[in-house]
Amino acid sequence: MIALGQGTMQKSNKLKELNFTIPNFISVTNLANLLNCRIQTLINDLAKLGFKDISNDYILTKEYTELILQEYNYHIPETVVQDCQNIYDELKQSSNPKALKRRPPIVTILGHVDHGKTTIIDYLRNSSVVKQEHGGITQHIGAFQVTTPVTKQKITFLDTPGHAAFLKMRERGANITDIIVLVISMEDSIKPQTVEAIKHIKNSGNELIVAITKIDKFPRLEDRKKKLTKIINDLMQHGIMVEDNGGDIQLVQISAKTGENMENLEESIVSLSEIMDIRSENLPSTMVQGWIVESKIKNKVGNIATVLIKKGALKKGDILLCGNTYCRVKNMTNNNNKPVTQALPAEAVEVLGWKDLPNVGDEIIQVKNEAVAKKYINKRIALLELENKVKSVEQYNENRAMELHNTVLTGQDKLEVNELNKENNINSGPKEVNFIIKTDVSGSAEAVKESIEHLGNDEVKCNIISTSVGVPTEGDLKMANLTSSTIICFNLDKLPNEVINNKFNIPIKRYNVIYKLIEDVIDILVKNMKQIFEKKIIATLELREVFEYRLKKKIIKIAGCKVSNGEVKRNAKVQITRNSDDNIIYEGQIQTLKHGKDEIATTNKGHECGITFTNNFENFQAGDKISVYELVEVARHL
Numbered sequence: 001m002i003a004l005g006q007g008t009m010q011k012s013n014k015l016k017e018l019n020f021t022i023p024n025f026i027s028v029t030n031l032a033n034l035l036n037c038r039i040q041t042l043i044n045d046l047a048k049l050g051f052k053d054i055s056n057d058y059i060l061t062k063e064y065t066e067l068i069l070q071e072y073n074y075h076i077p078e079t080v081v082q083d084c085q086n087i088y089d090e091l092k093q094s095s096n097p098k099a100l101k102r103r104p105p106i107v108t109i110l111g112h113v114d115h116g117k118t119t120i121i122d123y124l125r126n127s128s129v130v131k132q133e134h135g136g137i138t139q140h141i142g143a144f145q146v147t148t149p150v151t152k153q154k155i156t157f158l159d160t161p162g163h164a165a166f167l168k169m170r171e172r173g174a175n176i177t178d179i180i181v182l183v184i185s186m187e188d189s190i191k192p193q194t195v196e197a198i199k200h201i202k203n204s205g206n207e208l209i210v211a212i213t214k215i216d217k218f219p220r221l222e223d224r225k226k227k228l229t230k231i232i233n234d235l236m237q238h239g240i241m242v243e244d245n246g247g248d249i250q251l252v253q254i255s256a257k258t259g260e261n262m263e264n265l266e267e268s269i270v271s272l273s274e275i276m277d278i279r280s281e282n283l284p285s286t287m288v289q290g291w292i293v294e295s296k297i298k299n300k301v302g303n304i305a306t307v308l309i310k311k312g313a314l315k316k317g318d319i320l321l322c323g324n325t326y327c328r329v330k331n332m333t334n335n336n337n338k339p340v341t342q343a344l345p346a347e348a349v350e351v352l353g354w355k356d357l358p359n360v361g362d363e364i365i366q367v368k369n370e371a372v373a374k375k376y377i378n379k380r381i382a383l384l385e386l387e388n389k390v391k392s393v394e395q396y397n398e399n400r401a402m403e404l405h406n407t408v409l410t411g412q413d414k415l416e417v418n419e420l421n422k423e424n425n426i427n428s429g430p431k432e433v434n435f436i437i438k439t440d441v442s443g444s445a446e447a448v449k450e451s452i453e454h455l456g457n458d459e460v461k462c463n464i465i466s467t468s469v470g471v472p473t474e475g476d477l478k479m480a481n482l483t484s485s486t487i488i489c490f491n492l493d494k495l496p497n498e499v500i501n502n503k504f505n506i507p508i509k510r511y512n513v514i515y516k517l518i519e520d521v522i523d524i525l526v527k528n529m530k531q532i533f534e535k536k537i538i539a540t541l542e543l544r545e546v547f548e549y550r551l552k553k554k555i556i557k558i559a560g561c562k563v564s565n566g567e568v569k570r571n572a573k574v575q576i577t578r579n580s581d582d583n584i585i586y587e588g589q590i591q592t593l594k595h596g597k598d599e600i601a602t603t604n605k606g607h608e609c610g611i612t613f614t615n616n617f618e619n620f621q622a623g624d625k626i627s628v629y630e631l632v633e634v635a636r637h638l
């Protein structure tokens with residue numbers, strides 16, 4: 001705890017009662033008035049708490065006001081902090097363990113580009129149609145179900161490899177999927193995106209099955225064995241131990257081209273899901289929960305979205321709440337384009353009736369009626385507005401601080417500083433990365449401080465906010481929250497749960513070995529360095545023909561293309577080159593992506609498509625080359 005003590009901040013055991021409600025925002029002057037203290041005293045105390053460049057018109061958010069009031073020994077009434085991510089949580093019913101029933105597993109396929117993810121999905125989807133209804137046509141709705149050939153069990157596959165919804169949910173720490181199938185081509189073994197996928201899998205805690213594909217390319221058994229041994233060793237290097245290597249991860253060898261062993265893949269998924277005993281509730285009284293896996297506006301139909309059900313049974317007339325929109329379910333169809341009357345857990349259906357288009361990856365929750373939906377949407381919008389206000393207050397405070405800073409400079413100095421800031425887009429000096437050190441004894445506190453305080457370079461540097469002995473206190477957590485610090489604990493073995501899983505989500509790092517501690521601090525510093533990106537081409541298209549069509553009075557040009565390789569997504573970043581790869585004539589994004597008249601989200605190798613570009617770019621011609629790229633972060637070092 002920092003030594004505060006300008007009169008008002010003397011700590012005592014008896015808490016004072018507040019005689020005002022804490023506002024969302026308050027200036028330093030007004031807070032000083034409410035507290036009956038001198039403005040300068042409050043400013044000095046705020047500086048001790050780590051606030052920089054404070055003046056009397058600095059605006060404090062509610063969180064910071066609470067912190068200072070706590071330091072002034074006031075009792076702060078407990079309130080549940082709601083934000084637009086968790087606002088709907090209070091509507092969720094807790095599951096009734098007795099009502100949990102087995103449901104099909106939800107599976108995502110990941111792997112390196114061109115290792116055969118799409119071919120596996122196509123094989124599974126086509127075989128599912130052939131079996132269900134001869135000659136039927138599947139529509140892409142983001143997920144589909146197969147029935148396994150031998151055990152006749154159902155499996156749900158998310159049907160775009162590395163599906164956007166899956167990635168978005170993962171970012172938020174939610175799990176849309178139960179099992180990941182990691183595809184590795186027998187020809188290539190592990191490649192960079194395989195390694196990326198392994199990282200995803202480890203972080204998500206999902207169960208894993210490894211599928212070695214393209215085995216038809218190695219008809220001789222001894223060649224297959226050789227390749228397989230290499231893959232198993234490569235996997236081991238990345239901490240994946242398959243069954244053949246003493247681990248418990250299943251490995252299947254398949255060819256999605258010939259269909260060889262594809263039934264083994266499906267049965268492996270079923271047997272893993274049985275071990276996992278995947279269940280969810282779907283009593284008649286269960287309120288539905290699920291996720292949006294696709295959403296689009298269909299011409300003459302309206303807003304439609306694919307909902308993957310997590311619990312409950314969705315029926316016509318149900319009211320679903322999602323983000324800032326809701327839906328009275330008008331109609332539901334499955335991926336065979338058949339109308340259905342209900343959708344059970346792990347089933348995906350296209351749902352019609354949305355007021356506005358929901359976002360892919362967002363969670364849905366059933367509510368009793370439209371009035372409840374509207375009430376919660378209004379609450380959420382108010383929270384979003386508040387969050388935006390907090391952001392603009394932060395910006396206001398920063399601008400004020402910058403103005404204050406600049407007033408001490410004059411004339412030419414001021415001009416130069418402004419120009420420099422503009423050019424380098426940095427404030428002066430390296431970025432300070434804050435740490436709070438907590439140790440068992442004071443000797444080790446000093447030792448830890450000395451070994452890390454000099455770390456850094458001209459971009460980032462280590463800044464020690466405080467060092468002290470003992471487990472992190474509530475005050476340490478608040479200080480860490482205020483200063484965005486990481487708390488480093490050395491030789492502190494037993495930490496209370498409320499510290500480890502603290503409500504501020506402050507990272508608490510524990511060490512007994514100083515080298516490991518230094519390594520991690522370097523890692524944190526590197527993560528705070530500026531991100532540098534380079535282009536990575538992930539797909540190319542040949543521009544074959546330019547089409548024109550009239551929209552009202554305007555003529556619109558469309559680039560008619562064929563995908564030479566990779567996967568192309570709507571909104572992807574692209575560059576267009578002419579005659580040579582160096583001659584870039586356009587850089588921007590895909591605005592619309594169509595197949596025939598239909599808007600599509602993705603297309604891939606061998607397919608034709610029509611494209612328009614952002615910024616109304618139309619100066620393209622047949623023969624141009626379109627390269628789709630991602631910006632890939634370049635690894636940084638101290």
Ligand SMILES: Nc1nc2c(ncn2[C@@H]2O[C@H](COP(=O)(O)OP(=O)(O)OP(=O)(O)O)[C@@H](O)[C@H]2O)c(=O)[nH]1
Binds near residue numbers: 112113120216
């Ligand atoms: N011989 C053989 N070729 C395959 C097999 N699976 C996929 N391929 C071929 O490998 C190439 C890439 O397959 P895709 O399914 O598009 O690979 P992907 O992983 O989806 O690729 P991206 O979508 O670009 O990430 C295509 O030419 C496929 O025909 C297989 O089991 N055997």
